[in-house]
Amino acid sequence: MPPPMIAPMPTAADLMPLLPELVLIGAAFFLLMLDLFLDESRRIVTHALAVVAMVVTGLLIAAGVGGQGTVLGGMFIRDTAADVLKVAVLGTSALSMLYLWPFLRARDLYRGEIAVLVMFATAGMMLLVSAGSLVMIYLGLELLALCSYALVAIDRDNALSSESAIKYFVLGSLASGLLLYGMSLVYGATGSLDLARIAEAVSAGGESGTTATMLLTGVVFMLAGVAFKFGGAPFHMWLPDVYTGAPTPITQFVGSAPKLASFGMAYRLFEVGAGGLDDRWRLLFAVIAVASLAVGNLAAMVQSNFKRMLAYSTVSHVGFLFMGIAGGGEQGFAAAMFYAISYAIMSVAAFGAIVVMASRGFEADRIDDYRGLNARSPWMAGFILCVMASLAGLPPFLGFWAKLAVLRAALDGGMLWLAIVGVVFAVVGAFYYLRVVKAMYFDKADGEVHAIVASRPLRTVFAVNALGLLALGIAWNPIMAWCQRAFA
Numbered sequence: 001m002p003p004p005m006i007a008p009m010p011t012a013a014d015l016m017p018l019l020p021e022l023v024l025i026g027a028a029f030f031l032l033m034l035d036l037f038l039d040e041s042r043r044i045v046t047h048a049l050a051v052v053a054m055v056v057t058g059l060l061i062a063a064g065v066g067g068q069g070t071v072l073g074g075m076f077i078r079d080t081a082a083d084v085l086k087v088a089v090l091g092t093s094a095l096s097m098l099y100l101w102p103f104l105r106a107r108d109l110y111r112g113e114i115a116v117l118v119m120f121a122t123a124g125m126m127l128l129v130s131a132g133s134l135v136m137i138y139l140g141l142e143l144l145a146l147c148s149y150a151l152v153a154i155d156r157d158n159a160l161s162s163e164s165a166i167k168y169f170v171l172g173s174l175a176s177g178l179l180l181y182g183m184s185l186v187y188g189a190t191g192s193l194d195l196a197r198i199a200e201a202v203s204a205g206g207e208s209g210t211t212a213t214m215l216l217t218g219v220v221f222m223l224a225g226v227a228f229k230f231g232g233a234p235f236h237m238w239l240p241d242v243y244t245g246a247p248t249p250i251t252q253f254v255g256s257a258p259k260l261a262s263f264g265m266a267y268r269l270f271e272v273g274a275g276g277l278d279d280r281w282r283l284l285f286a287v288i289a290v291a292s293l294a295v296g297n298l299a300a301m302v303q304s305n306f307k308r309m310l311a312y313s314t315v316s317h318v319g320f321l322f323m324g325i326a327g328g329g330e331q332g333f334a335a336a337m338f339y340a341i342s343y344a345i346m347s348v349a350a351f352g353a354i355v356v357m358a359s360r361g362f363e364a365d366r367i368d369d370y371r372g373l374n375a376r377s378p379w380m381a382g383f384i385l386c387v388m389a390s391l392a393g394l395p396p397f398l399g400f401w402a403k404l405a406v407l408r409a410a411l412d413g414g415m416l417w418l419a420i421v422g423v424v425f426a427v428v429g430a431f432y433y434l435r436v437v438k439a440m441y442f443d444k445a446d447g448e449v450h451a452i453v454a455s456r457p458l459r460t461v462f463a464v465n466a467l468g469l470l471a472l473g474i475a476w477n478p479i480m481a482w483c484q485r486a487f488a
Helices: 016-037 044-062 080-106 112-129 134-152 159-190 195-204 210-230 239-245 248-254 257-273 275-300 306-327 329-357 378-392 398-412 416-441 456-474 477-487
Strands: 069-071 076-078
Touching (some): 016 044, 016 069, 016 076, 016 112, 044 112, 080 248, 080 477, 112 134, 112 257, 134 248, 159 195, 195 275, 210 257, 210 306, 239 306, 248 329, 257 275, 257 306, 275 306, 275 416, 306 398, 306 416, 329 398, 329 456, 329 477, 378 398, 378 456
Antiparallel strands (some): 069 076
């Protein structure tokens, strides 16, 4: 009997496509050790180096350093779609970090491990969008999830924050279980964990029989897990409590970059792995899109808490994103990617407005806190107006083109009814965003008026973030072309 074949150890050249991930993870370990030797007054060094590490990693990817290819036996895939999403994830995470430091520092909440947790969560997102195997998907997902749970619970003395972290952990574990169960059924039906081989088995499989039933059941469970990670209805129950209870910059991070990673996970699982069943899962995505649009918009209309309103609006934006995925094909996924990138930038800006307006003892998390803002600070009111207009989908802001792209994808996918539902709820959703604009420009401040104490650098970051929504709305074609090349 011949001895078993042992796979050769990969060389440094073989691992070059993994270089950006290795750089980021290596930097995270270095900062973890460096922070041990820094006192509170010098902890900004850890934070600044973390931002630099993410920016450098993004530049490496944009420059194509390491090259594209597959490593680890096909478990890790670096292609154009992965590169686009990674650059967006790193940029969004770095932008969130700029808001995070002054807010937590002013409240004595900043810990050295926060920057490291954000870096490891970002590394998890990068692995997730490059996954070529169910094992890599779960590894990236859990790395992201565990770091997110710890970040949400960072304010240990706050009962609301601790409660939201527990809810996030319990419900997140349930969603991970659903996803893992679906993966196990798909493995049982196809006999492989590799997404390319799963796609071959799906294409070769029949329409009926025990194996086909097991495969379809697995796809349904995986879709439930993906919908939970996105926050789509009816799997959105964790969003309002987590968004409200976590410190605002943590909410800002959790509500932006992970949406990009979730889109990458959806693309790998359903288009790459289960593409042969697209007539089934496209319809399921469409149903969840309608539910998300209805629940998110109607619930957001009655909220008085700004963060809770943004949480429910996230559910509605997930509905629009799912509309692109339901459209299917290259154009559908390109439109959904464009929407995910656009929403990540808008989400950072929306929570950034709260960060800039807040001060110690004043969280600026009620819509009434913005009454009469134009009279006190016309520039700040104008920047927040840009953010609300983009979220509402008003031209010429970035959000308008994002909504138009997914509506067109639904039409191209033969789902006219879904596009009509999207247009109706886009009009409904404009109400609660314009309510914030009304409070700033037409209502008078009542009660104590809090001055804006944010530092000039923080205000500058927010101004660039908000005006960027207008600039990108005018010059949105390069981003959309980049997304289309990713799936060409």
